[in-house]
Amino acid sequence: MGDVKVLGFWASPFSGRVEMALKLKGVEYEYIEEDLSNKSPLLLKYNPVHKKVPLLLHNAKPVAESLVILEYIDETWPEGPPILPKDPYERSKARFWARFVEDKCMPAMWKACWSRGEEQEKTKEEAVELLRILDSEIKGKKFFGGDNIGLVDITANFIAYWFGIVAQVVGLDEVITKETHPNLCKWIEEYNNCSFVKENVPVKDKLAEKFKEGIQAAAKSSPDSAS
CATH class of the missing domain: 1.20.1050.10 (Glutathione S-transferase Yfyf (Class Pi); Chain A, domain 2)
Structure with a gap:
């Protein structure tokens, strides 16, 4: 499984997507709340292009953009309930x-x-x-x-x-x-x-x-x- 972190904002539906997908798959993760008016060095380091949440860190490798993250979760943890159809x-x-x-x-x-x-x-x-x-x-x-x-x-x-x-x-x-x-x-x-x-x-x-x-x-x- 490796080390999984989610940088997010509690009121964001985009962050909510990622957390829901991880919980659907039964993946344990650490949630890190971001102050969007004072973004953390961690967010700026791993998402220097968009500087936005959500950001998934899997074994210190960043995955940005919520729809991309959802597909990554589905492919990385195939043993859980599928997010995308198999066909x-x-x-x-x-x-x-x-x-x-x-x-x-x-x-x-x-x-x-x-x-x-x-x-x-x-x-x-x-x-x-x-x-x-x-x-x-x-x-x-x-x-x-x-x-x-x-x-x-x-x-x-x-x-x-x-x-x-x-x-x-x-x-x-x-x-x-x-x-x-x-x-x-x-x-x-x-x-x-x-x-x-x-x-x-x-x-x-x-x-x-x-x-x-x-x-x-x-x-x-x-x-x-x-x-």
Whole structure:
């Protein structure tokens, strides 16, 4: 197994992906919390390109970027429950949908949360339409990975858990509803009620408070805010 360390940030869905994958595989690891406003020498040494979390250190060898780390974990510890399907075609599909969540859905959802006025309506509709595509993909399945949590489910942890908390804090509603996304809503409920997931996500109240702090800090640093 070797020495395994995770450099992360407790409120990050990206860090959450890596920890969930390691726990799914039953891999023991040391977690190192990063102060993102004062990044550690260890993080800067082993991830000098992006200087971001999460970062996996396996026998002092760094692996960066959460989706890359998930595949590395799956390949390095094959004895645990699979994160990606064994069939090459199914693996390619899982990678495709994971990238769709990462590159399309999440940016649109973040924009909808932080934009205002007419721009928010536009970004919200963009998010709704992208999530409709994801809704079609999950139709008739318990998880994106079939009967068990897999790559796409772990990648979409922000959609299932984090987004609802952020949206509530910023007062954004009607993005994911049973009327517009019935299959996705069913998946979200299934995912969040899974005992394994419940054990490995941040406490909602603590996460909401962190987002409120972020909003207040952003407001204070805005050039339009009072001096």
